[in-house]
Amino acid sequence: MRRKEKVKARQRSGVILILLLIMLVAVLLLVGCNRGNTKAAGGGAYKKYVASLGPDESPVPSDCFEQAIKEGELITYNWADWWPESLFTAFTTEFGIKVTHSYFADMNEMVTKLKLYPKAEYDWAHPDLRGFLQLKEMKGLQKLNHKWLPNVEKYLPTATKNASYDPGWQYGVPSDRDITTYIYNKDHVDDPRMPSWAVLFEPDAKYKGRVTLNNDMFECIGGALKYLGYSWNSTKESELAQAKMLIQKAKPNIMGFESNPMKPLYEDEVWIAQNWFGSGCRRHAYKESLWPVLPKEGTQIMCDLMTIPIGAAHPAVAHLFINYIFRPKKMVELLNETRFLPNHTVAATMLPKELLDIYPPQEYLDKNTEYITSDAYTGKGLQLRSAIWEELKR
Amino acid sequence: MGAVADTISSKRSSKITETRRQHHSGKKIIGFLRRRAYFPYVGPLSVWIILFVIAPLGIIIYYSFLRAGPSGNIIAVFTLENYRALFNPTVRVVFLRTFLLAFLTNLICLIVGYPIAYWIVMYGGRWKHRLVFLLIMPSWTCYLIRLYALKTLMGYSGLLNAVLLKLNLIQAPLQLLYTPGSILLGLVYAWLPFMVLPIYASLEGLDPLLLEASSDLGANSFERFFTVTLPLTKGSLFVGSLLVFIPSLGDWLAPLLLGGDKVLLAGSLVEHYFLKQGNIPVGSSLATFLTAVVLLALYVVIKFAGQDALERVL
Amino acid sequence: MKGRKVARSVLLGISVLSYIILWAPALVLILFSFSKNRFGIKWEGFTLEWYANLLSQPAAMDALKLSILVVAIAIVVSSLGGTLAAYGLYKYQFKGRGILRVVSLLPLVMPTVVTGAAMLVYFTQLIHLRLGIGSVIIAHITFTIPLSTFVVLGRMSRIDWSLEEASIDLGANKVTTFWKITFPLLLPSIFASGLLIFPWSFNDFITTYFVAGVGVTTLPIYIFSQVRHSTTPIVNTIGAIFIIIPLLGTLFTSFFRNRKSAQSRSGHD
Numbered sequence: 001m002r003r004k005e006k007v008k009a010r011q012r013s014g015v016i017l018i019l020l021l022i023m024l025v026a027v028l029l030l031v032g033c034n035r036g037n038t039k040a041a042g043g044g045a046y047k048k049y050v051a052s053l054g055p056d057e058s059p060v061p062s063d064c065f066e067q068a069i070k071e072g073e074l075i076t077y078n079w080a081d082w083w084p085e086s087l088f089t090a091f092t093t094e095f096g097i098k099v100t101h102s103y104f105a106d107m108n109e110m111v112t113k114l115k116l117y118p119k120a121e122y123d124w125a126h127p128d129l130r131g132f133l134q135l136k137e138m139k140g141l142q143k144l145n146h147k148w149l150p151n152v153e154k155y156l157p158t159a160t161k162n163a164s165y166d167p168g169w170q171y172g173v174p175s176d177r178d179i180t181t182y183i184y185n186k187d188h189v190d191d192p193r194m195p196s197w198a199v200l201f202e203p204d205a206k207y208k209g210r211v212t213l214n215n216d217m218f219e220c221i222g223g224a225l226k227y228l229g230y231s232w233n234s235t236k237e238s239e240l241a242q243a244k245m246l247i248q249k250a251k252p253n254i255m256g257f258e259s260n261p262m263k264p265l266y267e268d269e270v271w272i273a274q275n276w277f278g279s280g281c282r283r284h285a286y287k288e289s290l291w292p293v294l295p296k297e298g299t300q301i302m303c304d305l306m307t308i309p310i311g312a313a314h315p316a317v318a319h320l321f322i323n324y325i326f327r328p329k330k331m332v333e334l335l336n337e338t339r340f341l342p343n344h345t346v347a348a349t350m351l352p353k354e355l356l357d358i359y360p361p362q363e364y365l366d367k368n369t370e371y372i373t374s375d376a377y378t379g380k381g382l383q384l385r386s387a388i389w390e391e392l393k394r
Numbered sequence: 395m396g397a398v399a400d401t402i403s404s405k406r407s408s409k410i411t412e413t414r415r416q417h418h419s420g421k422k423i424i425g426f427l428r429r430r431a432y433f434p435y436v437g438p439l440s441v442w443i444i445l446f447v448i449a450p451l452g453i454i455i456y457y458s459f460l461r462a463g464p465s466g467n468i469i470a471v472f473t474l475e476n477y478r479a480l481f482n483p484t485v486r487v488v489f490l491r492t493f494l495l496a497f498l499t500n501l502i503c504l505i506v507g508y509p510i511a512y513w514i515v516m517y518g519g520r521w522k523h524r525l526v527f528l529l530i531m532p533s534w535t536c537y538l539i540r541l542y543a544l545k546t547l548m549g550y551s552g553l554l555n556a557v558l559l560k561l562n563l564i565q566a567p568l569q570l571l572y573t574p575g576s577i578l579l580g581l582v583y584a585w586l587p588f589m590v591l592p593i594y595a596s597l598e599g600l601d602p603l604l605l606e607a608s609s610d611l612g613a614n615s616f617e618r619f620f621t622v623t624l625p626l627t628k629g630s631l632f633v634g635s636l637l638v639f640i641p642s643l644g645d646w647l648a649p650l651l652l653g654g655d656k657v658l659l660a661g662s663l664v665e666h667y668f669l670k671q672g673n674i675p676v677g678s679s680l681a682t683f684l685t686a687v688v689l690l691a692l693y694v695v696i697k698f699a700g701q702d703a704l705e706r707v708l
Numbered sequence: 709m710k711g712r713k714v715a716r717s718v719l720l721g722i723s724v725l726s727y728i729i730l731w732a733p734a735l736v737l738i739l740f741s742f743s744k745n746r747f748g749i750k751w752e753g754f755t756l757e758w759y760a761n762l763l764s765q766p767a768a769m770d771a772l773k774l775s776i777l778v779v780a781i782a783i784v785v786s787s788l789g790g791t792l793a794a795y796g797l798y799k800y801q802f803k804g805r806g807i808l809r810v811v812s813l814l815p816l817v818m819p820t821v822v823t824g825a826a827m828l829v830y831f832t833q834l835i836h837l838r839l840g841i842g843s844v845i846i847a848h849i850t851f852t853i854p855l856s857t858f859v860v861l862g863r864m865s866r867i868d869w870s871l872e873e874a875s876i877d878l879g880a881n882k883v884t885t886f887w888k889i890t891f892p893l894l895l896p897s898i899f900a901s902g903l904l905i906f907p908w909s910f911n912d913f914i915t916t917y918f919v920a921g922v923g924v925t926t927l928p929i930y931i932f933s934q935v936r937h938s939t940t941p942i943v944n945t946i947g948a949i950f951i952i953i954p955l956l957g958t959l960f961t962s963f964f965r966n967r968k969s970a971q972s973r974s975g976h977d
Contacts, residue, residue, distance in 0.1 A: 080930050081934035209569055258654060259936075267749045268551055394657070438792060439796075443814075446850045453830055509719045529730065536928055539737065539947035553732075591904065595863070636813075664822060668821050685817055
């Protein structure tokens with residue numbers, strides 16, 4: 001009897017032990033390691049910070065600095081493996097503020113997650129212009145404190161400061177610019193109509209099955225609208241109907257809808273792909289025969305914006321970081337890696353010549369490109385485009 | 395017969411448990427538990443389901459009856475208009491197409507999967523376990539990665555085309571990707587091991603004496619298969635189909651990567667409404683509809699296959 | 709007899725072909741992960757630099773570690789809960805039995821985007837659970853428990869329950885019986901369900917994305933996210949690791965098992 005009880009007790013305790021162990025591990029992870037950052041913030045630290053800056057770099061005011069040091073952490077929300085990690089590690093080294101990365105894989109998902117959970121604790125989110133417009137409409141972004149962003153005040157181009165999507169740059173600071181275009185493979189494609197959108201939307205028969213359109217309704221429909229001579233932001237049903245027909249006709253000739261056709265481009269599977277200019281420059285750097293174009297019918301100009309969602313727990317750090325990125329040296333480091341077009345008056349002049357040569361000239365950008373507007377990307381414009389997209393994919 | 399023995403033995407064991415616990419307080423609780431001896435077993439699962447399945451689903455159903463705001467957010471006004479979206483012709487086409495594709499995938503997996511399971515069990519010998527492991531191992535890699543690898547193989551300049559060209563079997567590279575067939579191939583490729591696994595488990599558990607007996611009674615291999623093996627393992631076909639059909643319905647990755655996203659399937663349609671159009675209420679109504687349809691199908695099949703189809707599976 | 713031979717070769721043919729088709733992409737993946745070609749699309753000479761690169765990418769490694777952790781916990785908890793539930797569903801007749809069986813399939817049936825969004829709203833607005841790793845684990849357990857339940861349930865009718873009865877007759881209480889008799893009998897099914905749960909949980913993306921807290925990145929999230937801008941072939945490298953390691957593991961354990969069975973065989977004789 002006693003032996004059986006002993007065995008029973010031992011087994012029971014064994015089970016309990018294992019369960020406790022699992023629970024312990026789970027709890028530890030749930031709670032997470034204490035990420036407290038107790039850097040002694042005193043006037044001395046701020047003075048050191050100001051002294052360490054170069055002549056073209058402006059410091060944030062001391063109240064921002066003090067609060068940022070107290071907050072101690074930056075939680076980012078960006079695409080993975082894009083911005084060079086060196087920027088973030090240098091930030092940590094300089095300020096002792098830990099950086100935690102979060103990633104999204106699709107702009108729609110990102111907006112939906114913030115729509116369902118507006119208080120998500122991301123300090124610094126990096127949506128593209130479309131996501132920005134949707135977030136702004138949802139009132140999901142904090143107003144920026146311009147006094148805390150002296151570098152931005154200095155170096156953001158005036159045109160951008162008053163851009164239609166966010167006059168007075170109240171909710172976001174663009175970190176770059178880019179235009180939608182298409183990339184082609186010089187080794188395989190030779191079309192006299194270049195650089196027209198026609199090459200993409202009405203491809204020559206010999207390129208059948210080697211073309212991809214962007215798998216995003218705004219990009220694809222927008223490009224079609226531009227080709228037809230209309231505005232990218234059109235909400236006129238007749239114009240959109242024509243765009244739909246154009247894409248409908250193109251469908252049998254394309255390989256598919258693909259927003260990230262990098263591998264097929266490298267593999268020579270795809271020869272003409274709708275994509276972005278900056279991306280095209282990057283692909284060109286890795287494969288000489290790939291080239292982006294400047295569509296003669298025009299296109300949209302967009303940007304990625306640094307924003308602070310309303311749920312941010314460390315807004316001062318976010319401001320500090322944005323100001324940090326806008327130091328000319330840092331911006332150049334960023335743009336060298338991402339190869340997007342600059343949105344920074346000084347950095348634009350500090351980029352290497354090969355890049356500047358390929359980049360679209362300012363007249364092109366002024367004349368042939370337009371920013372997207374809320375009309376097209378929310379409300380009626382969204383509904384119309386969404387319905388078209390559904391029909392196209394039926 | 396088994397049920398009676400079960401109840402007797404459970405009554406007996408619970409009586410033993412009770413006498414041992416008499417010094418514990420709460421006779422009422424004991425009485426309650428004794429009448430519900432199943433509590434500690436299905437209790438955790440039930441509680442978990444109520445907490446984390448029913449409640450969230452309830453939210454979705456709740457949302458499906460609310461009005462959508464301009465950016466697709468939720469306005470707390472009761473409306474039935476979201477369900478009107480179900481009568482949209484696109485929805486009909488997409489759902490039909492998805493069901494057809496899932497059904498075909500299921501069929502192919504059955505036709506290919508059973509022979510594989512049979513071969514492993516009957517002729518695998520010592521290597522049985524390893525063969526099964528080898529079968530499911532590719533599934534351990536991220537689905538996305540496998541599809542990318544499949545794309546590399548099947549592209550115009552991919553390995554397959556290269557080999558066929560070299561062997562002079564074709565003159566120009568075949569278009570193997572971005573067709574509905576490629577989606578089907580991708581789905582079968584992804585879910586085949588999930589069909590084989592239950593069938594394998596079921597075949598392995600077959601009493602060899604039964605097979606021997608049927609041979610002794612004069613059946614040849616074919617007859618034995620169709621009259622003994624197959625009926626005894628038909629439950630596993632059901633489970634395997636469950637594990638193949640349902641994910642195929644919701645799969646949006648294969649149509650995206652292998653099909654060039656040229657056609658919408660049910661999974662991508664829900665995603666389209668939820669994410670791209672950002673219309674949460676309509677997305678919710680579609681999701682509710684899809685879930686209801688599949689549940690109904692499941693219920694019908696269970697009733698049809700018999701209550702114990704699920705239990706005699708493996 | 710001839711018919712039998714034909715049937716046998718047909719079976720062999722289908723099986724071999726299937727294995728080749730299943731493994732070809734995996735082998736290509738592994739091969740190209742060692743290729744000097746930056747994008748892993750063709751062979752350009754042998755190199756280990758992408759593996760070194762992966763190890764030096766803390767973000768990818770963290771994502772990998774987290775994915776493994778989540779899967780491990782999901783397997784343990786789901787196997788336990790599922791086995792218990794299967795036992796209860798099989799052994800007892802109770803009022804909600806049929807409903808429970810159908811309802812427990814719900815997480816597998818609902819589209820992943822919906823489960824994800826629903827759980828997000830539920831966690832943040834209804835039960836005020838802070839998003840983080842815990843919410844991801846809860847979500848994964850939720851959709852893997854049905855797998856375990858049904859795989860184990862399926863085996864129930866094959867178990868020799870008389871062994872259990874015998875154990876009780878001999879005086880063991882329920883816990884001991886379950887632990888020493890029932891559990892080992894069900895072990896093959898539990899193992900099979902573990903094999904199923906691993907890919908299901910490991911590959912999950914959308915549900916995980918929605919319920920993940922800040923800074924919580926599982927491998928699929930990382931891979932999907934970097935596909936937009938990245939230029940390194942970590943995708944191949946990670947994929948390869950997940951095939952090479954289990955492969956080596958199987959070879960290792962089968963080598964071990966052979967030695968052990970050889971020893972035990974000689975022991976028995």
